[in-house]
Amino acid sequence: NAGVMQNPRHLVRRRGQEARLRCSPVKGHSHVYWYRQLPEEGLKFMVYLQKENIIDESGMPKERFSAEFPKEGPSILRIQQVVRGDSAAYFCASSLRAVDTGELFFGEGSRLTVL
Amino acid sequence: QQQVKQSPQSLIVQKGGISIINCAYENTAFDYFPWYQQFPGKGPALLIAIRPDVSEKKEGRFTISFNKSAKQFSLHIMDSQPGDSATYFCAASKGDSSYKLIFGSGTRLLVRP
Numbered sequence: 049n050a051g052v053m054q055n056p057r058h059l060v061r062r063r064g065q066e067a068r069l070r071c072s073p074v075k076g077h078s079h080v081y082w083y084r085q086l087p088e089e090g091l092k093f094m095v096y097l098q099k100e101n102i103i104d105e106s107g108m109p110k111e112r113f114s115a116e117f118p119k120e121g122p123s124i125l126r127i128q129q130v131v132r133g134d135s136a137a138y139f140c141a142s143s144l145r146a147v148d149t150g151e152l153f154f155g156e157g158s159r160l161t162v163l
Numbered sequence: 164q165q166q167v168k169q170s171p172q173s174l175i176v177q178k179g180g181i182s183i184i185n186c187a188y189e190n191t192a193f194d195y196f197p198w199y200q201q202f203p204g205k206g207p208a209l210l211i212a213i214r215p216d217v218s219e220k221k222e223g224r225f226t227i228s229f230n231k232s233a234k235q236f237s238l239h240i241m242d243s244q245p246g247d248s249a250t251y252f253c254a255a256s257k258g259d260s261s262y263k264l265i266f267g268s269g270t271r272l273l274v275r276p
Contacts, residue, residue, distance in 0.1 A: 090266030147262040154206035
């Protein structure tokens, strides 16, 4: 979905640094979903947010990872003290209403490389 | 029980041939089964999807076959073209958390000219 904008497209961090990934949903969409894709694997659900609320974070690692979707501005996925295992592509999708069909349309992703 | 198993891992098909990718699942609560196509460096794009109330769905050259009793579903690409070369992912989700797609591990398809 060309309407979901993610940046940066590529991010390189050294171990211990912080990574911030941004997702601007399609205009007017108030539901955002983050997925992670490890190399040579399928996507895995991380978190579902609605404006100012976390609805489901069952796929998010308990430590170092956090997500927000403020009233104004993009959704942010924050990874503190990155480790090599965090190297992955992070994809965002958005929807106007709560998804009840499973039809998610993803952005082009942010590729994080941890040195 | 949450897994979706996909095979083969890679597939090479001649132009004009039929590409077949298979997926199997365990959780009978799954009620939505999409297929995604992903080109290198891009996000996955929804290709076609099916619900368990039908056994087949066709859109152009792409067909999903669904076998509820066997808990299996497959993607058939007829008249495969070099432009179809991509990685294909099956997925599944269930009604109360349909946004939480469970993805297969992917099939890398190469269509030779």
